[in-house]
Structures are given as structure tokens and as C-alpha cells.
Amino acid sequence: FLSHPDELGIVAVGFSGGQCKPGVDAAPSALIASGLLTQIRDELGYKLHGDDTVHLYTDLVPAADPPFRNMKNPRAVSSVTERIAEQTYAHAKEGRLVLTLGGDHSIAIGTVGGTAKAIRERLGREMAVIWVDAHADINTPETSGSGNIHGMPVSFLTGLAREEKEEFFGWMKDENRISVKKLVYIGLRDVDVEEKRILREHGIKAFSMFDIDRHGIGRVMEMALGHIGTDTPIHLSFDVDALDPMWAPSTGTPVRGGLTLREGDYICECVHETGSLIAVDLVEVNPSLAPANDTGAHETVRAGCSLVRCALGESLL
Amino acid sequence: FLSHPDELGIVAVGFSGGQCKPGVDAAPSALIASGLLTQIRDELGYKLHGDDTVHLYTDLVPAADPPFRNMKNPRAVSSVTERIAEQTYAHAKEGRLVLTLGGDHSIAIGTVGGTAKAIRERLGREMAVIWVDAHADINTPETSGSGNIHGMPVSFLTGLAREEKEEFFGWMKDENRISVKKLVYIGLRDVDVEEKRILREHGIKAFSMFDIDRHGIGRVMEMALGHIGTDTPIHLSFDVDALDPMWAPSTGTPVRGGLTLREGDYICECVHETGSLIAVDLVEVNPSLAPANDTGAHETVRAGCSLVRCALGESLL
């Protein structure tokens, strides 16, 4: 589905306003400093577009940003994701593969919003999203307990949450949205009661850790990709907290019982193998959170780099 | 098989006489202090019976208790398990689900002894036992090297070991016993030579870690539950040492190469899903043993809580 499969559009998002722990905005720099972009260029052979500058979007963050409909920092997140949507749209419109380095998961409102629009325009198709995460991130402003928007991106992207006001995600149009039928979760293990209800009501395909234990990751990926079908472009949005804290401790909301790094890499390799991948997000790496073990941040960054390289085609043999 | 599936009878057993390391008697308090009963009531919606008092059974422990037939503390373990059998019987007779928090694994002589009798009386059926453990705990007093009774409960429960003397498990009658045909092991990896002979001779169904590696935990649970059949009440006796020491280091006889926490939770979830569960034991958590890592006890208690909640119906989606 790419006209330039060897060209990679990079968006480096140093933004943490979708949640309350500082540090996740430092992830893109840490990932780049560890050599990720060099590896992608030299070893995987991509031509990179977009400079290495990490966008901080400070011009878009208002001085005062009181809650609206229970959402924290609603104006900032709305403006920043609108900008991000323009950035991913610009790359995707050119037929490039898009890589976004977050940042908290709220930024996926922008990344998916931008690619969904570009894919519709370029190919006349709806794309699918594979959301790899410990969490479902499908709260509406009203069901959310915390008000952190990084727990809500999927509800905005699917249209389950809507808001007309321009400064509160009013910029989102149908062209930025995806269908609940085209959404597949992998790795869920910490889903709020209201979110479970939403998943059930809308028949959203979700593979929890229970399913991975039951079937093995090999069979789960077969089922996940079977649900999407071979004729559909795929946007992969990978929250590093899908990995078990043993491999990725440095993240804002770690949850035990997660994917091994091998399983995470496997997911990325399988998605790459489809040939349908059109965008990848890696989010929620927070190098400032390194519990217990001072190598935690280093390991988390390495794990994140590994996931990205696998999604971009690195293979073992 | 329960007349009150939403009622949970709790037995908190602060007893460590079935083995020689102090501390396992502190487990029920630690599990309760970490919020287990509150979660069970508030999140899983059970009505709890039995107060939060941890039974220490000090009135039943004699001043002198010399070995008998090689067993250590035989009078104490006999008296305490007789009392525990009365406690689990009382709950099970009412048609409640029974949860016992140990204590060392010798206490299962009481927990299973009590529920087996109640199920026979209430339903006219023999129940099955799923014994999740690194060890088979099926030594007779004569085959045991250590004389610790926590390595013998299954031999008493199946009638392979018998003793008429009242003060040495003479209280056990056929009504307290289970058939070797209704016993299934999961997680074995440290089985004595004599125990291996017993398992083979009696054709006892056992899934070792080798089987779990070969087939995956999903297929193993299918086979284990298939062996039991759908018409049989199930008592789940879970020794936390079935988990790998990576997840449950604080236990008296840790053995490498065990279940991941995910696999342990999966076993409990699958047993719950059958709808046939009538009792759960969680044993051998020993918060005073925390090798190397001072978070060990905390992690082991958390793992134990997770296993119990999964057995009682917590699910990911």
C-alpha cells in the first residue's frame, strides 16, 4: 500500500500532556541517542524523511488549560494531536511508511488521525489499527476515572467520544476516524469495567494475555491478522507497557503479566511480514522512571528500539 | 455444584507444623493485609463468611510431639488438620465456595478432607482435586526422607498412607478421602524417586513442566480438565512454589523452571471457567523468606493474591 516502501517519514513527539508523569517527552531523544535512526538507515536501508529534531509543541500549549468534560490538559492535547495529524498525514500522503516516536499514548489521536485520512485519500480504503497495550485506552471523557487523555485515544479515534468544540478535538472529522470493526487489541490485561462493557457492546476484537497463554502468540497473530484481512493497510500503535515490566520497567503505568520481549518482537515481525504496514507508533517509554534497577531505563529504550526495528523489517534469519 | 455460588467461606490457617521453616504461618495475615479479602468482596462481589481472624490452633499443639512413623509433629498436624476439616466441611455443607489461605501444604489434609465429605453428603459425588505444585507431596511416612508432613498430604488423602491411631490421622475416614483417579497434578518438577514409582503404579495423571513446554499451558489445561470431566466438582490446591522463583521467591522449597505468573493465573482462570470449582487452597507463601531481593516477599504475596482472584473469577476482559 506504499508507493515508496523504502522511505520512512519520522515524527519525533516530545509530548507528555496526555498523562501526569513527566519524562515520557524525553523518550524520542533517548531512542534516537541510542542509535535507532542510524540503524534504521544503515542496517535496514530506509531513506529517512523528517529531521532528527524532537518536536516539543511548546507553542501549542496554552498558559491555562483547565479540565473540560473531565479531561486534563484538553486544549494542549487537542492542539498537539491536530499538529501531529498534519505531520503523519504529510508523510503518508506521499506514500511513505510513517514512524512516530512518542510521547504518551494520547498522541495516537494525531498519528492515526493523520494516516487514516491520507490512506482514504490515497487508496480509497479504510485502514486497520493494531493496538498493542496492557490497556484498552478506550475510555470516554465521562467513563475515565483519571481524566488523563492517554486513556481515551481509541474512543476519540473510533468516534465513541466526540466533541464539536474546536479547541477540544473539534478538528477531528470522519476522515480521521477508524471503524471499531477494523480495530484489534493485543496484550490487554488492565481494562476498566466500563471499558470492558464498551469492548463487548461494540464487538471489538481483543486478544488479552489470557488468549496469548491459551493459544500462544503464533496462533494469536494468525487470528489477529485474519480478522483484518490481507487487503487492508495496517497502522501499528505499540504502547511499550504491553511488554512485561521485566523487559520494560520504565513506563508510566506498568502492569505485571505482560508480553515477553520475544513476544513483542514477534508481533512486530508478523505485522511487517504482512506487507500491509503503513505506520508505526512507539509510545510510553519514560526513561525517567526506572524502578529498583538503574539499568531499567536503558533496557526499556533498548526494548523499544528492538520493537521498532522488527516492525521495520529486521529479522533473525 | 454450589447452592450459593456468590458466598465464600474463608478459612485462614496460620500453621507451619508440616515443615521446619518458620514464617509460613504469617502468610494469611500478609495476604489479607495486602487487601485480598476486600478485593474479593468489593470487586468480585462475593459475600464473605468466616471472620478475618487467622487461626493459629495453639490449643491443638501438644507440648511434646516426638516423631511417629518418621513423621515430624504428627500429633499437631493431625489435630490441626482435623479441625480444618471441620471448618471447610461447615462451609462446603452450606453450599458455599471455600477459600483456605495457608499455611504449609500439610493443611490440605484438612481442607480436602472436609470438602470431600461435604460434597459426598450434599451431592452424592466424588470430587476431583487439581494439585498445582512443583512437588507431588505424595510420600508416605515411610518413603519420606525428611519426615515433613507437607510432603505427604496426598498419600493420606488418597489412602495410600493410613494410620488407625486416633492421634495420628486416625480421624480420617473414607468419606474424607479422594480417588487417585480423580487427582491431577500440574507443574511438577521435583519429584522423589519413590514418588515417581507411586505415580506410575497408580496411573496418576500428572502434567510436569516438560508437558507444559511441549504442549503449552492452553492444551495442558484442556487435557487436565478433560481427564476430570464436566460432571465433577473440583477442589483446587495451589502451592505457590509451582510458580517459578522469579515470581514467587518467598516459599520454603523453591524449585527453578516453574510456571510463569501468567501460566499460574491461566490455570486458575481455566478452573474457574469450568463452573465446577468448590474450593481453593493457597499454600506455602512464606513472607519471611525473601532471598536476595527485598521485594521478594511483596511480590510473592501479590502473586498469591492474583492466583486467588483468578480462581474466584477475575478475568482480563
Added chain:
Amino acid sequence: FLSHPDELGIVAVGFSGGQCKPGVDAAPSALIASGLLTQIRDELGYKLHGDDTVHLYTDLVPAADPPFRNMKNPRAVSSVTERIAEQTYAHAKEGRLVLTLGGDHSIAIGTVGGTAKAIRERLGREMAVIWVDAHADINTPETSGSGNIHGMPVSFLTGLAREEKEEFFGWMKDENRISVKKLVYIGLRDVDVEEKRILREHGIKAFSMFDIDRHGIGRVMEMALGHIGTDTPIHLSFDVDALDPMWAPSTGTPVRGGLTLREGDYICECVHETGSLIAVDLVEVNPSLAPANDTGAHETVRAGCSLVRCALGESLL
């Protein structure tokens, strides 16, 4: 395929010249000190041949040994492996099972070279080799970046690399070699670009960690052993770095994303179960490398012992 299946020929190789990190020559002593040979004799019932002396081969190491065709220490490695080949040949010729404790993986030029010759002479057959490793070790002197010969043994053993000069592996004849058709890799995850090309060009059977994630270790072993067939003697060459550094940190070239200890043991158990095993190597344990965790060396030695015992018939039930 053994005339004396209960007899075990031991070769203890204290040699580290195939790579540059000192310490791997201390592995046989560490393995033996931890009780490995006693366990093999007392618990598994083997009659041991060959004394407990660790061979240091100091008489074979020349004062000066400059590189040749890019190989480091070429004369030393050639002489030592020639001697090792005589040692394994002597045991295998008698119809004994052979156990070699390395040492770095270059020594397999000798171990496989010796058993291949003995099996040809004794049985008129070609044997198969199962190479369990994070690495393919199939560089030729010319493709190798490092010049370390422990990255080249498979190329010499398969004849992909050849050298007539007596002092540089000229001692190897066709009788010491194996066919690329009889070679199976398990556990690969760090394979050089040139090695990937070699594997592809020669159609060599290789199961990477990706395959293990996809199919599970149970199915992978079925496929690996199916490829070899039931009529073929098997030499198992196990590089401890096939295990994940979590279980075997003390090794010269650790690579993340490896086998769990359970998977490693499972591989060894399965190979034993075939009844076709004629030799086992355990290599690359380096007790002097214990990153981060001072229990690392101890754990790595224990893991190595476990692998060997499983290959020699230890089972869980």
C-alpha cells in the same frame, strides 16, 4: 547406536583460544566442582570413562601464533582441536556416549570431528549435528569480522571452509566432516549478514527464536527431529548462550531474547528421548563473566549442569 549406552566418555576441555575473553577455560572445573559428574554417576547411573582432569593443552599452544587468513590463534586452535578429535574418537569408537565440557565453541571442530569419524567407522553412517546457539558459528575465515575461530567451527566441519596446510586445520579429512543436510540449528538470533547468505544458499535447516515463538518449542523439536529422521546418530552441541542472559548471564557473547532454561532443558530431554544421541558438548560457560549480579556465574553453571543432565536422561517424572 551405542554399544555401551550406560558408559560415558568424558572430555574436559579447559581451552579459550577460539575467542578473546579469558575465563571460559575455567568452566569444566566449575561444572565438575558443582557436582555434575557425581550426579551423572550416582543419579543417572552412568559408568564414567576418562578421569576428572581438565585438559589445558598447554603443550600444544605455540609461543607465537600470528593470524592466518584472518584467524586468531590458528595454530593453537588447530592443534588443540586435533587432539580433542582424538579424545572423542577414542570414546566414540568404543561405543560410548561422549560428553565434552568446554571451553569455547571452537572446540567443536574437535568434538564433532572425532565422533563423525568414529560413527562412520563403527556404523557406516553419517551422523547429524544439532547446534543449539544464539549464533550460527558458520563464518569462514574470510567472512568473519572478528577472526575469532569460535565463530567458524561449523564452516570447517561442513567443509565450507577448508585449508590444506597441516598446522591450520589441515588435519581435517572428509571422515571428520558432516553434511550441511544433517545440520539443524535451534535458538539463532544473532546471525551475521554473510552467515544468513550461507544458510540460505546451502538450504541449512535453522529454527530461530522467531520460529520458537511462532510454533512453540514442542513443535519445533518435532520438526527438528523430523528433519534428521530416526535412523541417524545425533551429536548435540549446546552453546550456553542459546539460553537467555536471564538464565545464563556468564558467557562471552550474550544475546537477549533467548531460550528460557525450561526450553533449553526441553530440547535436551527431547534429544535424549530419541535414543539416537551419541555425543553432547556444553560450551561457552564463562564463570568469570558475571554481569550485574554476583550470583550470575553460579546460575550459569547450574543451568549448564541442568542441560547436561537432561541430555543424559534426567527427567521430571
